[in-house]
Amino acid sequence: MSNLKSYQFFFEKVGFFKKVGSVKLKKRYWILLAGIIFYFLAALIRVPTSSVTAGFFAGECIGRCNATDVITDHAIRVDEISNVDTIPSIHKTIRGDFSELKFNVPLLLLFHFTGSFGQPDSHDQGGYILGFKLLGIPFSYDIDKGSEPWYFTDMTDLVRDRLRKINNEILYHYQVKP
Known part of the structure; x- marks a missing residue:
């Protein structure tokens, strides 16, 4: 007492x-x-989005060094850009039901205005890209592995997982070598 x-x-x-x-x-x-x-x-609180963008970029790189894949309920738009003539860039749209590839984002992420987590590509190490549209407003973030916010610690793992699944869809639909 x-x-x-x-x-x-x-x-x-x-x-x-x-x-x-x-x-x-x-x-x-x-x-x-x-x-x-x-x-x-x-x-x-996790909010659903109308589209999700998952991607990566590399610093010192030869080949496909930049990929941004936009996932909607009915299509995936794949843009993988190559900086070498011998490795072709990929610009494809895959139609289908891809609603299971989309994910909800924390509401608190909407209040992060800087557009990056950590210092992606500060030492040519590259980084990940996470983007989404909510009510028609686009949001985009560059992410350094290990610099995820405390409320979304699996952010880079989720982006990497979506990139892997999209790569499998590309191989299945187009037999394109990654």
């Missing part, structure tokens, strides 16, 4: 309660508490 009294004394000294012994918080603490609750709920 004495610990409870000492904590109560501390909170009274810093002005946490309006009146001594009262449990009513001041207005600013309610706002702070609401902000913290919104922040954590926004990290937990």
